[in-house]
Structure formats: C-alpha cells, structure tokens
Amino acid sequence: MNTIALKEKVKEARVAKGLSQEALAEMSNISLRTIQRIEKGIVTPRLYTLQTLAEKLDVDVSDFTTDESNVQDVSKEISVLKIMNLSILVTLMIPLGNIIFPFIIWKVSKRLKDLRHIGGKIISFQIIWTIITLLFFFIAVFFTNLITGNAGNGFYSASIAYILCLGFNIVILSKSTIQLNKEYTKVLPSVPNFF
Known part of the structure; x- marks a missing residue:
C-alpha cells in the first residue's frame, strides 16, 4: 500500500x-x-x-x-518459519538438532525480514526446552537411584521424563505451526527472545 x-x-x-x-x-x-x-x-x-x-x-x-508484494513477502517469511518449526523434529534422531537446524535456517535465510524476531523466539524456546529437559532427565535419575538404591532403574524414569518433555515440545510446536498457518504473528508470546 x-x-x-x-x-x-x-x-x-x-x-x-x-x-x-x-x-x-x-x-x-x-x-x-x-x-x-x-x-x-x-x-x-x-x-x-x-x-x-x-x-x-x-x-x-x-x-x-x-499491497500485493507485501502480502507475498509475509507469506514467504511465514513459510520459512514453518520450515524452521518443523526442523525441530530432527531432535528425535539427532541430539540438539532442535536448536542447530532451526538456527542454521534462521541465520542463512534471506527471506526473513519483518518476522525475524519470531524465528529468534522459536530457537529461544528450544534452548529453554533443552535445558529443562536435561534437568528433568538428571533429576529423574537421581531420585530413582535415591529411592530404589538401584542405578538401573534410573534409566526408565529418565526415559519417561524425556518422553513427557518431548510430548510437551511437540504440543507447543503444533500450536505455533497452526498459528503460523493462520498468519498469526504473535507466536510464543511469553518466550523471551535471546536473539
């Protein structure tokens, strides 16, 4: 316009x-x-x-x-953000892939201009999620060993803690992808942007 x-x-x-x-x-x-x-x-x-x-x-x-060009630019930026969001699923196969791959996409993408802050929030959330997941993992192992006295039982409780954290991440990922599909740009509003 x-x-x-x-x-x-x-x-x-x-x-x-x-x-x-x-x-x-x-x-x-x-x-x-x-x-x-x-x-x-x-x-x-x-x-x-x-x-x-x-x-x-x-x-x-x-x-x-x-202005048609502005609408097209926003649409291109949102498609890059959706790719960033979906690249988080790499964490199922590669440790820390949920941070590394979105960060690479965010850093090299020439399309992200007005919505670059959303990419920063997506990566920031993944950093916070990774730290919290690691804490839950070690706390689960520690308390299981403390309660049972058997180091082998800690693996099961740590696995359950990881699966719960992974489920939470997938829920947040799904919610933000749905918001991006609706071109809603207030994604992850309560997450601080480290970038």
Whole structure:
C-alpha cells in the first residue's frame, strides 16, 4: 500500500476509535514520532508496526497491507518459519538438532525480514526446552537411584521424563505451526527472545 493511502487508513481508524496520536502511542508502545510520521505519509512502517496498530485499533491488518508484494513477502517469511518449526523434529534422531537446524535456517535465510524476531523466539524456546529437559532427565535419575538404591532403574524414569518433555515440545510446536498457518504473528508470546 502506498504511504498516502496508508496514512489515511491509519488516521481514519485512530479517529474512529476516538484516540489521539498520543493515546495510540501509549497503548501500542509505538513512539509518538513514528505514528506522526506514518500519518504524514513520510515512512512506510514495518509489518510488525502495522500489526500492532491494527490490533490496538481493532481493525484487520489487511486493511493496512493491501499491497500485493507485501502480502507475498509475509507469506514467504511465514513459510520459512514453518520450515524452521518443523526442523525441530530432527531432535528425535539427532541430539540438539532442535536448536542447530532451526538456527542454521534462521541465520542463512534471506527471506526473513519483518518476522525475524519470531524465528529468534522459536530457537529461544528450544534452548529453554533443552535445558529443562536435561534437568528433568538428571533429576529423574537421581531420585530413582535415591529411592530404589538401584542405578538401573534410573534409566526408565529418565526415559519417561524425556518422553513427557518431548510430548510437551511437540504440543507447543503444533500450536505455533497452526498459528503460523493462520498468519498469526504473535507466536510464543511469553518466550523471551535471546536473539
């Protein structure tokens, strides 16, 4: 969408909601200067900015992004994120593959621009998951040995702990893939982004 049409749409949606530029800036965590520049048609905002504004103004983001090339770019970025997400399943065969393969895809992909932060969140979640899984594994072995006094029994409890953690990872992976299929870009909102 050209900046002239975009500035009118954003201002129109803001006024319809009864908000000043200052109020919109405060509730969206987007600087007042950025909102002013968008409404003056000086800048073309990033997709993330448009999504945030659309969410706060209760409009569909497509109202702001009718430019066909922008839609195609987002679609390409989402397909890269889905590939990253599915590459996590490599951990079933290769230890730490859930971190290594998504990281390689994230690092070498030229398509990821506006949604690069989501790739960082996917990798960050896998790092956190791996650390927690290792802790559960060692805790299961330790307590099984402590309770039974037999080191051989620790393998079974550790295997159960790993299978439970793996199931949790697959559930989160499935949920984020479904969100990406719906082009929902607030994937893994509570996960800190280490990248």
